[in-house]
Amino acid sequence: MDAYDKAAQQIINAQKAIIGPLAIEEAKKIHGITMQLPDIIVLSGNKAELLEELVRQYELFFGKASLEICKEAAKQPLSQLPTDQVPQLLRS
Amino acid sequence: MTLAKIEDFSHVTKSLYEQNLELTERNKTLSILQRINSIILSSATDIQQIAGQIANLIVKEADEKIVGLFLRDKSTIKRVSFAVASSLDDFKNDMDAYFFKENIPLSDSGFLATAIREKKSIIVPNFVSLVPQFPEEKAHTIQTIGEITQAAIYPIITHEEVIGAFIVSRREVTDALKAYTEDLINRLVSMIGIALNNALLYQDIQQANQELKHLDKLKDEFVSLVSHELRTPLTTVKGFLSVVMDETKDTMDEEHKQMLKMAYGSTDRLIKLVNDMLDVSRIESGKLTINQTKLNLTDLVKNCIAELQPVSTKQKITVALDDKSDIAHYVSADPDKTKEVIINLVNNALKFTPQGGSVTLSCKEDQGMIITTVKDTGRGITPEDLTKLFGKFTRLEENANQPKIEGTGLGLYISKAIVEAQGGRIWVTSEGRNMGTTFYFSLQKAN
Numbered sequence: 001m002d003a004y005d006k007a008a009q010q011i012i013n014a015q016k017a018i019i020g021p022l023a024i025e026e027a028k029k030i031h032g033i034t035m036q037l038p039d040i041i042v043l044s045g046n047k048a049e050l051l052e053e054l055v056r057q058y059e060l061f062f063g064k065a066s067l068e069i070c071k072e073a074a075k076q077p078l079s080q081l082p083t084d085q086v087p088q089l090l091r092s
Numbered sequence: 093m094t095l096a097k098i099e100d101f102s103h104v105t106k107s108l109y110e111q112n113l114e115l116t117e118r119n120k121t122l123s124i125l126q127r128i129n130s131i132i133l134s135s136a137t138d139i140q141q142i143a144g145q146i147a148n149l150i151v152k153e154a155d156e157k158i159v160g161l162f163l164r165d166k167s168t169i170k171r172v173s174f175a176v177a178s179s180l181d182d183f184k185n186d187m188d189a190y191f192f193k194e195n196i197p198l199s200d201s202g203f204l205a206t207a208i209r210e211k212k213s214i215i216v217p218n219f220v221s222l223v224p225q226f227p228e229e230k231a232h233t234i235q236t237i238g239e240i241t242q243a244a245i246y247p248i249i250t251h252e253e254v255i256g257a258f259i260v261s262r263r264e265v266t267d268a269l270k271a272y273t274e275d276l277i278n279r280l281v282s283m284i285g286i287a288l289n290n291a292l293l294y295q296d297i298q299q300a301n302q303e304l305k306h307l308d309k310l311k312d313e314f315v316s317l318v319s320h321e322l323r324t325p326l327t328t329v330k331g332f333l334s335v336v337m338d339e340t341k342d343t344m345d346e347e348h349k350q351m352l353k354m355a356y357g358s359t360d361r362l363i364k365l366v367n368d369m370l371d372v373s374r375i376e377s378g379k380l381t382i383n384q385t386k387l388n389l390t391d392l393v394k395n396c397i398a399e400l401q402p403v404s405t406k407q408k409i410t411v412a413l414d415d416k417s418d419i420a421h422y423v424s425a426d427p428d429k430t431k432e433v434i435i436n437l438v439n440n441a442l443k444f445t446p447q448g449g450s451v452t453l454s455c456k457e458d459q460g461m462i463i464t465t466v467k468d469t470g471r472g473i474t475p476e477d478l479t480k481l482f483g484k485f486t487r488l489e490e491n492a493n494q495p496k497i498e499g500t501g502l503g504l505y506i507s508k509a510i511v512e513a514q515g516g517r518i519w520v521t522s523e524g525r526n527m528g529t530t531f532y533f534s535l536q537k538a539n
Binding site for chain 1: 102
């Protein structure tokens, strides 16, 4: 599991804590994001782009507050990456 | 669906999300506070243990990186616990060594002492500034790994007094969560204050208890020693006075005989006082020994009456057993202690009954108990004084026209303790002044 996988996992878990199973339903709408086991997220393809799309999906439906939650959740996993590899939406 | 309706729907969804977020954060806050409440209500009383549990809880559940708890002890501040997030585990030993390990004087110019002295929260720009004695390079590393942007010091105040301080590292938090984080910290400080205050109070009580136990032991030893040291020479004096009185009864003049008699009487009273004090000491230290056996109470009462015959005859007071049934009543009681009670009550009755009066004793069975009564035709007792009777050193107010009554004021207190130690009860009734008094005590009937 790399930094992007961990970030996606943390983001979905954080959103799940607020909106429940709806968080997973929205995540599954992104082509390239699948659930292998209950609650294990797998990103297939350009992971940085998938992550950005996931965050945009949440922001679209749930607003700026959800974007802030995504940023907070992804902070730690993405802290190891150089800034240019961090999706634009998730940069501080 | 029209654009307007899509926008409405979107607005509602976002609003619902924000409300859910608020609920989630409040839940988190309440959960943490509830856990601290459990610590407060638990049987843990050790301050270090409680402070350690709280610090670890905050680090784990509130996702704080560094937490420290400090107590103020008069003019010194000491660390009672600290905790760090798992990402800073490698620096735990350094934290232990440098994070305010030594006690700090309240007059110190640093941030921690200032926050406590001035009873105000202080935000320190960074961890390095908070703990200047920390090796700078390590402090910077801790700051980076923990994403620590500031450190906050909150004085812990209970009953308007600062009992310590709470230090927590602060990190960059998104705007959406900022308000909740502040709310949590503010509530935490109050709860921590309650937890630590309770533990401090318990500590004080324990200490006071220890001191009281020690003082109590000293008191018992003192009373025992003094009583023995007083009793022995007093008994000697009484003995020699008795010998002198006996040998000079035919040769000594009346005046000197009276002096000897007074000296003998005074010695006797002093010995009684010492014995009573010893009894009281035994009662209060729980060392009153009762040897219960099957006792013929009727016979005991008759013996006591016979023993007090010389005194009652001298005072021209009739003392008798009212025993129409002629049944022997058996009780489960200590013979010596029960005799002490009867002698005490009859002696009291004789003291407070004028010449020509009477003291009547009786025993009767009532619901598995044998009740002994000592009824006199004496001064009587007012309702207000009835309530005071069984206290220590109680002596009722005396009328200037009546002769002074001697006594230690301990007889009834001791009698009550003896009766109750045997599972019985003692009580008194009186119709009022000059209407006589009746004392009752009950003892378990023997099978």
